[in-house]
């Protein structure tokens with residue numbers, strides 16, 4: 001029997017430059033199926049640039065990105081990946097329901113399934129009572145929650161979430177992380193960026209990012225143990241990270 005974990009996301013020597021300036025320097029990483037993998041690093045370290053290439057929204061200058069065995073970017077993969085960007089991409093003049101219907105339809109949902117998923121994802125992010133409100137009237141945290149709901153609509157095999165819980169209160173944040181755990185148990189692979197240390201601790205494995213390079217990869221426990229640290233923040237600083 002083959003006990004090797006199935007690799008869901010693989011990057012090889014991924015480099016990204018903008019106008020000749022390199023901001024990501026040859027990142028090689030493997031994320032296993034069903035894992036919650038966190039990318040931890042301060043603002044500007046390159047997390048967003050990196051996950052955009054995995055989501056197929058941007059293309060590496062050099063190196064290779066593969067998701068579920070397919071070389072990225074590839075349009076067809078949109079159905080299998082849920083991507084939640086850092087800035088909320090929704091139609092402000094439409095209601096939450098209309099936004100969900102629009103994005104749901106893009107992913108091929110309709111009829112009873114569309115309705116069921118809409119109810120499930122809105123309950124999860126605690127927005128059921130606000131389904132018929134225009135998104136323009138939502139608070140920042142509510143928009144974040146709706147963005148997450150949209151990313152989850154089509155039950156993607158891979159979820160790529162860029163700072164999903166910014167502006168979300170601790171109680172709801174906990175229930176969202178419980179849901180990530182439950183999705184992961186059902187086989188969903190989750191790649192999440194964060195600069196919040198307590199969230200980093202909840203990931204199954206972590207990649208620490210600094211100045212466009214991956215400086216350490218491992219379980220939160222292993223990273224703490226290897227550096228004799230009590231907290232993830234201490235471990236991060238030990239590996240040469242800088243405070244967020």
Ligand SMILES: Nc1ncnc2c1ncn2[C@@H]1O[C@H](COP(=O)(O)OP(=O)(O)OP(=O)(O)O)[C@@H](O)[C@H]1O
Pocket residue numbers: 018023041042043044045046047048049050086
């Ligand atoms: N389109 C672009 N053109 C030029 N430079 C860019 C572009 N996108 C990102 N960068 C640069 O790449 C670097 C990494 O940015 P990135 O947004 O990936 O960091 P981050 O870790 O996600 O930070 P944050 O959490 O603040 O978004 C920064 O120096 C940024 O200025």
